[in-house]
Amino acid sequence: MAISKRKKFLVKHASWLLMIVLLVFWEFICRALQVPQFLFPAPTAVLEAGIARWEIISMHALQTLYTTLVGFAIAVAFGLLVGMAVGSSPLVYRALYPMMVGFNSIPKVAFVPVLVVWFGIGTVPAILTAFLISFFPVLVNVATGLSTLEPELEDVLRSMGASKLDILRKVGLPRTMPYFFASLKVAITLAFVGSVISETVASNLGIGYLMMAASSSMDMALVFAGLIVIGAMGVGMYELFALTEKRFTGWANRGSGGVA
Amino acid sequence: MAISKRKKFLVKHASWLLMIVLLVFWEFICRALQVPQFLFPAPTAVLEAGIARWEIISMHALQTLYTTLVGFAIAVAFGLLVGMAVGSSPLVYRALYPMMVGFNSIPKVAFVPVLVVWFGIGTVPAILTAFLISFFPVLVNVATGLSTLEPELEDVLRSMGASKLDILRKVGLPRTMPYFFASLKVAITLAFVGSVISETVASNLGIGYLMMAASSSMDMALVFAGLIVIGAMGVGMYELFALTEKRFTGWANRGSGGVA
Amino acid sequence: MTNINFTLDWRIEGPSAPFLMALERGYFEEEGLRVSIDSGNGSAGAVTRVATGAYDMGFADFNALVEHVAANPDDSLQAVYMVYNSIPAAVFAAKSSGIETPADLVGKTLGSPVFDGGRKAWPSFAAANGLEVDAVSWESVDPAIRETLMAQGRLDGITGFYFTSLLNLEARGMDMDDVTVMLYADFGVPLYGNAIIASNGMMRDNPDAVAAFNRAFNRALVETIEDPATAITYVKQRDGLIDEELELRRLNLALESVVITDDTRRDGLGSVTMERLETAIDEAVSSFGLSMTPVAAELFNMDMLPERASREVPAL
Amino acid sequence: MEQVRFEQVSLAYDEGGPLAIQDISLSVAENEFIAVVGPSGCGKSTLMKLVSGLTEPTEGYVYVGGRQVAGPQKCIGMAFQASNLLPWRTTLDNVMLPLEIVQPYRSQMRRQRKAFEARCRDLLARVGLAGNEDKFPWELSGGMQQRASICRALIHKPKLLMLDEPFGALDAFTKEELWIMLQELWQEEPFTVILVTHDLREATFLADTVYVLSKGPGQLVARKAIEQARPRKLEWTYTDDFARDVHELREHIGRIRES
Amino acid sequence: MEQVRFEQVSLAYDEGGPLAIQDISLSVAENEFIAVVGPSGCGKSTLMKLVSGLTEPTEGYVYVGGRQVAGPQKCIGMAFQASNLLPWRTTLDNVMLPLEIVQPYRSQMRRQRKAFEARCRDLLARVGLAGNEDKFPWELSGGMQQRASICRALIHKPKLLMLDEPFGALDAFTKEELWIMLQELWQEEPFTVILVTHDLREATFLADTVYVLSKGPGQLVARKAIEQARPRKLEWTYTDDFARDVHELREHIGRIRES
Ligand SMILES: Nc1ncnc2c1ncn2[C@@H]1O[C@H](COP(=O)(O)OP(=O)(O)OP(=O)(O)O)[C@@H](O)[C@H]1O
Numbered sequence A, B: 001m002a003i004s005k006r007k008k009f010l011v012k013h014a015s016w017l018l019m020i021v022l023l024v025f026w027e028f029i030c031r032a033l034q035v036p037q038f039l040f041p042a043p044t045a046v047l048e049a050g051i052a053r054w055e056i057i058s059m060h061a062l063q064t065l066y067t068t069l070v071g072f073a074i075a076v077a078f079g080l081l082v083g084m085a086v087g088s089s090p091l092v093y094r095a096l097y098p099m100m101v102g103f104n105s106i107p108k109v110a111f112v113p114v115l116v117v118w119f120g121i122g123t124v125p126a127i128l129t130a131f132l133i134s135f136f137p138v139l140v141n142v143a144t145g146l147s148t149l150e151p152e153l154e155d156v157l158r159s160m161g162a163s164k165l166d167i168l169r170k171v172g173l174p175r176t177m178p179y180f181f182a183s184l185k186v187a188i189t190l191a192f193v194g195s196v197i198s199e200t201v202a203s204n205l206g207i208g209y210l211m212m213a214a215s216s217s218m219d220m221a222l223v224f225a226g227l228i229v230i231g232a233m234g235v236g237m238y239e240l241f242a243l244t245e246k247r248f249t250g251w252a253n254r255g256s257g258g259v260a
Numbered sequence C: 001m002t003n004i005n006f007t008l009d010w011r012i013e014g015p016s017a018p019f020l021m022a023l024e025r026g027y028f029e030e031e032g033l034r035v036s037i038d039s040g041n042g043s044a045g046a047v048t049r050v051a052t053g054a055y056d057m058g059f060a061d062f063n064a065l066v067e068h069v070a071a072n073p074d075d076s077l078q079a080v081y082m083v084y085n086s087i088p089a090a091v092f093a094a095k096s097s098g099i100e101t102p103a104d105l106v107g108k109t110l111g112s113p114v115f116d117g118g119r120k121a122w123p124s125f126a127a128a129n130g131l132e133v134d135a136v137s138w139e140s141v142d143p144a145i146r147e148t149l150m151a152q153g154r155l156d157g158i159t160g161f162y163f164t165s166l167l168n169l170e171a172r173g174m175d176m177d178d179v180t181v182m183l184y185a186d187f188g189v190p191l192y193g194n195a196i197i198a199s200n201g202m203m204r205d206n207p208d209a210v211a212a213f214n215r216a217f218n219r220a221l222v223e224t225i226e227d228p229a230t231a232i233t234y235v236k237q238r239d240g241l242i243d244e245e246l247e248l249r250r251l252n253l254a255l256e257s258v259v260i261t262d263d264t265r266r267d268g269l270g271s272v273t274m275e276r277l278e279t280a281i282d283e284a285v286s287s288f289g290l291s292m293t294p295v296a297a298e299l300f301n302m303d304m305l306p307e308r309a310s311r312e313v314p315a316l
Numbered sequence D, E: 001m002e003q004v005r006f007e008q009v010s011l012a013y014d015e016g017g018p019l020a021i022q023d024i025s026l027s028v029a030e031n032e033f034i035a036v037v038g039p040s041g042c043g044k045s046t047l048m049k050l051v052s053g054l055t056e057p058t059e060g061y062v063y064v065g066g067r068q069v070a071g072p073q074k075c076i077g078m079a080f081q082a083s084n085l086l087p088w089r090t091t092l093d094n095v096m097l098p099l100e101i102v103q104p105y106r107s108q109m110r111r112q113r114k115a116f117e118a119r120c121r122d123l124l125a126r127v128g129l130a131g132n133e134d135k136f137p138w139e140l141s142g143g144m145q146q147r148a149s150i151c152r153a154l155i156h157k158p159k160l161l162m163l164d165e166p167f168g169a170l171d172a173f174t175k176e177e178l179w180i181m182l183q184e185l186w187q188e189e190p191f192t193v194i195l196v197t198h199d200l201r202e203a204t205f206l207a208d209t210v211y212v213l214s215k216g217p218g219q220l221v222a223r224k225a226i227e228q229a230r231p232r233k234l235e236w237t238y239t240d241d242f243a244r245d246v247h248e249l250r251e252h253i254g255r256i257r258e259s
């Protein structure tokens, strides 16, 4: 029992423990190899910079969080809708899929200038970039989830005379939830990447701007503080999903003990 | 029957047809709105540029394809392995997942300068960037696939006294294939993005370099030709997966008629 | 043979001509050097590349070097050949916004990336022309789109490299008659431009190779000035993508604006005067808000320059 | 009036492949209770899919309620051979499903949710699942899943009820209780029933007419009317009369196997 | 020698929740054929999971082959109540699965693949599935899936065979054929069998000993030895002798239900 309790403790706090281990390791590497500050600052330096400038950082972070979340929300809605279309119709599947893959192979940063020219500098291009970069995983996973739906379950609904829409709502989507939540984890990281990238190209606000500004004044510690804030926001969003996911896909995770 | 034949034809060639429609639409917009060439060149201009410089483009494209594929291969292997660990062990799940999400929220382009210092400019940073950017979707989907494995199927193997590894090989992985292939579609697009981005920052070769060079000589048609070549390579890779996918996940797609 | 890997400030363009010419014509080899040249990612990035030892030498912004050494006093990177005798930055402003003189900039919006040399040196420009530092407001935009935005009238003006932004504005359909161009050097900014820099290790272990590099480069630079059109062919040879005509213009603009100046006519190519160097460093320190002032003599190593006679600006 | 009608129906799952059923013609009157028996793999489940419109016949026509079947039907309740409960819904929610889909319940769902829930709980209690309403399907035993699936087929009072081996995983006593329950429901408010079963006693006890399918591609080989009056009592199953009927069916099937 | 032994075993699926089985003690001799009967939901499948080590008892101990069960066993063949065939494998490959996992077959797989395949095809033919080897599970009827699953449990000649309602979806004739087949196999090379079934005739015909579980949390309420000599013939099932045994079991269960 004692062993199991210790194990539970370990499982519960594993992420913190690992993070601390990694930070210590990073600090050690930086000191031992004397990695120059302007290349890769040690965590202590980053922390220092972060604390010293936390007000500025948090202002920029809020902006980035805002654009990211709006872009992400649009991406999820769009990804779900198109994913449903792709997953339910062979015609749409054939027509859209290659196109989408092609489009997504293109670095979105190439479109930012065009967006800036159309929508001005700042929030809108960041939102759109976050959207453009993050809808694809949602689309692919929703489409895959729907197209691998067991026909037996579909038949249950069909036998009641359910419409296509009913089938989608009552069987297709619930069955697709594990796929959907998996894609959210990928999509949120991409949304952050998208808005930060757009901010580096054209914005006066946001972590992307902060990082550019910091790196142009060679303040790498601040750059890394920005990166870490992004990472932390990503983790925060993940924890949020993890909570929701538990509710929606508990049935699918019934096998794997403590995971879900 | 005639109708069904026409429909089949439509389904088969849908991607081409849609592409042609879009190109015509793009051309039309460019002409009608007189979109300036330096902002968004028309397809005809892009085609012209592409044909005029096809030798150079294909040289750069080959380099990009090479770095992308190597990075992608590493990403798939790594994503599979870590995904298997995350999907089978609650401890690893808890420890690694938040970390990975945090890491992936950070734009990879921020790491390229560091990679350049260690590995010089060119092929290696491009490969590594492609890897870093594209392993996450594979990891997430493999982990999700494994952790949503029906315990009933697992029990079949367990009742034979199969080892954990056997269970993974005989049930876990086959069951996860639909998830895996979905992730490949996302990962390959990201791998292209990664290597191109790395090339724009640190390389003398590759489509990324081509695009930067072209844009600094204000040859937007060539920039877009580069983008389109990337897209086309993405589609090519997708078609390759689609073929393999059919073999491995046909069982899961049995419901959806002509799709798989 | 000594191996030297060298990073440019930016992509292969017209102004890279002398480096490529020295390579292709074998001038480096004649000096006993095996040189490889890579394209760069910004003139500040080049400093980092050399500082970390990833590259032995590079073509980098001298002001970025000042900044780097101010932040990392232990790093003894040195500039060894001042290629651009003055900072190539300029303000480009639309006459339609009513801008003819620096004073007209007050209250206007300028655009450029935060790392742009012109933007960073703005306080110098402002001081030299009697403006408040915050007389203009800034939009941070990527280099790739600032000219587009200005051409569209979304920005009153931009800062940028003279010979880059000028060409970009033209390509976006602006008539240079409608644009006010204020080259920093012409408006009292004493800052230096891009220089060849050498790493710590290079200077310590093999100063002769650095000097040799400079000799070879100097020779190529002189020949480039004499015949830019031929020089451009080496650029084309290296990178088939470039538009020769355009790059020739770019090269000529660079030569005219920042390479052939009163100073270089007087002191020869590549050199600096200690006096101006000190002013320039002070100016950089105050402009960028640096915490310390590096010692001028440690930042620029005069000993590496080829002899004076070979550095004469050729008469055209 | 005729409720279901097969006209020389054949079906091959793969185009040009072997037939699953062949040349079947039969008709079921409104409110008739028929049973279909036959060896394993003869096409009984296939027959059910045809009636409910889940598959289309390769040849011939199927009519339900006088209309040719083209796609899923609205008035049907079906219990599948494998219970096919939705794993993300509790037992109660699984049984509620038809009420969320089928009119007129669907439009009353909002207002009457509580009443519908009570109705589901009642039905679940009747099949012995009281107390299991909030369990998920995988927390039920095989027989319990099957009973939940029967409830799901019944809850919306379909005009045509189709049961594909609904009692296969139940012990004799539970099974017999459910026979009685089904008969009661059917007598209270008559509806048409098609029952597929392997249990000849079950077929005899419940059905008005029993159809026997042959092996291989299923063909109709016999049709036997069971004349016993309703309500039938369990005691009847101990009579010789009953045994004779069962035996006759048994012989039909035995003959198929030998051929 | 004792093959399986339960010592006061209880199990609750949820910690502190209701018991699924309660205080069960029994022992199965080597090569004994036992059957377990009881009302639906009484814990028969749970019992099987305990023997095969898929679940751990909450209280008490389970021994197999003299060793306490801690985790999955190596010498077991199990046919689940729901057939649980792997959907990405053809019928043949599903039946081959144990040979890929269990020693000594596993290490001979490479060299003897052909021979093993032939063996699987033989077994499939014996249960009437010849010609369906290359079909996927969802292309089989319910009864065919069940037969494939029986083959999968038998193919590697396990020392302990566990069958959880293996014949529930089969018609009477196929079922009886398989009874005979199972008895033959068992007599050729004896092994221990635990059979869960709802069919009391089946239990009586096949088993040496029949255990009766009570409703609710399953408890052992009766144990009946069937004395009939082997090999038993189907004719025996028509005798009064047989009927009496079946009836006795029936009464046991009937009494459970009333209580
Ligand atoms: N989805 C399918 N694809 C291809 N063949 C199928 C499919 N479903 C059933 N079959 C085949 O059709 C035949 C009839 O199957 P069906 O399920 O109707 O039998 P059944 O009478 O219900 O048998 P059981 O009593 O075993 O349930 C079988 O030979 C089976 O292999």
Ligand SMILES: Nc1ncnc2c1ncn2[C@@H]1O[C@H](COP(=O)(O)OP(=O)(O)OP(=O)(O)O)[C@@H](O)[C@H]1O
Pocket: D138, D139, D140, D141, D142, D143, D144, D169, E013, E014, E020, E039, E040, E041, E042, E043, E044, E045, E046, E047, E081
């Ligand atoms: N995975 C599970 N989680 C929670 N409860 C379960 C689970 N599996 C079974 N149960 C419960 O345990 C009890 C016994 O189930 P079990 O499957 O052993 O019954 P059974 O005797 O096999 O019934 P049947 O004859 O219907 O198959 C039931 O009340 C069931 O609800």
Ligand SMILES: [Mg+2]
Pocket: D044, D045, D046, D081, D164, E141, E142, E143
């Ligand atoms: Mg069937």
Ligand SMILES: [Mg+2]
Pocket: D141, D142, D143, E044, E045, E046, E081, E164
């Ligand atoms: Mg059971």
